[in-house]
Amino acid sequence: MKAKQRRALCLSMLAGLLCLWSPVAAAQESTAIPPSNALDRIIAAGVVRIAVPRDLPPFGSLDAKGEPQGYDVDVARLIAQDLGVRLRLVPMTSVDRIPKLMSGSVDLVVANLGVDPERAKAIAFSSPYAPFFSGVFGAPGLAVKGPADLAGRKVAVTRDTLEDRELARIAPRGVEILRFDDNQATLSAFQSGQAELVVTGSAVVAAMARGQGRRIETKFILRESPASIGVRRGEPELLHWVNVFVLHKKLGGELDRLSRKWFGEPLRPLPSL
Template sequence: MTEINKTLLKGMNRRLFLGAAGGALALTLMPSIAAAQSVQEIKDRKVLKAGVQVAQVPWGYTDESGKLTGFDVEFVRLIAKELGVDVEFVPVTPANRIATLLTGQVDMLAAVMGIFPDRQKVVLFSRPYCNNDNVFIGRADLKASGWDDLNGARVGVPRGTPQDKAVTTANPAGATIQRFDDDASTVQALISGQVDLIGAAFTQLGNIEKVAGPGKFEQKFVLSRVFNGVAVRPQSREFADHLNGVIGKLIESGELSALYKQWIGKDMVAELPTTGEGDAPLPVEIPN
């Protein structure tokens, strides 16, 4: 095993968790970190293997006709079109997506992957292709404008997400934290009354209203503005650079902002950071 593989595995052991049997198991062993992925290899194979979330409306989901679609899914299709290849979508969850990439099951992740320092240590990010706000959503009658208001509240979060990390770090006094394996399970827990509020992407409020009806739940407070990037394996510099060029063209043409408006229902920020590395694209924290 190479030194970079040893370093990555050591970091992953500290940071990555997999949901199993209702609990969290540390990812303590991985066969090996897959080799770098090149653009030519993908073109020769004639297939781009992309990890996407498939139960996260409007980012990736199956519509009424049975078609996998959503903002991330259609974004990947644009990348595959530019490469001149077909696309194979591989379902991933917040808990397993990085492991799926690093073990070579996919070439890239476009899976609501916010750019965070811990993630930058184990994957290589493209320049951001959209913004995404992390928020807490709760019952309309619940007063919760920040951590101090969560005494006695049952808080649900998807395991291994920024919301999970934030509420764990804040450890609000008197709150009960419940972790779920994915976003769909977390949302269902809120709607069914299993929890009082949840950490989620801001786009989840619309999904909740479609099921529960308007006015029953509302956004309580914002954690941060996050910028999503494509994640590739850490040695795949050439592939990341190519993706940066594709994203730049999609931004310049207006195609990416139109796609965002279509699926997210809001305007994308006027100027996205131009790199997924270093400090520039990191989340804009909003104190509570």
């Protein structure tokens, strides 16, 4: 075989090998295995989307420039920092927290989310990261010491919250429950005199008392309800990471520092799940 013929044959064989290799390489490239769990996906994407309150100071609210601020906002910043990713804050009202998490619109909910068995059917919860108790609050001098004293009273509460469910459970006949779609509207109803009593959380009332609204005091406690971080069901790696994060920030003093900053008191002892 002449040199020219041998060269042509080699080139032909090489071209054939390249044709065989290209589809295989393309198939391998197109079937690259994506991150197998939510935690790895967040890290790979380089961003975490966290729901925070927009109307619940001191946990979360919007400042004069429309920027989120509060205890939950600062906790969200710590989460992104420890994950090593960018933070995308998603301010929302209470009724949107669980639906947005379940739909995949956000990765985590850090929005004063209380735990109960009904909610746990839909999402998973971390160990608590913030103290909170729900109660019935009203002006000093108003004779209300227990559920029976709510009869004949107008009581404001935010719709589809743990406070709403608890109030419905213990409310006597004759009470008028005024339900609102967001916490600001609920508090405004009390401050304007539309409602005599408000059912909400201790930290919310503490923040309101520091402002220029009506004088207010605790009438009776409905339930202890420390806040947990919401995670979608079926994401055990992410839930485990969040629990490690909460423990680390408790032991390191960061949550105590934020409690003093936003609640004006040391972090109270918190249970574990």
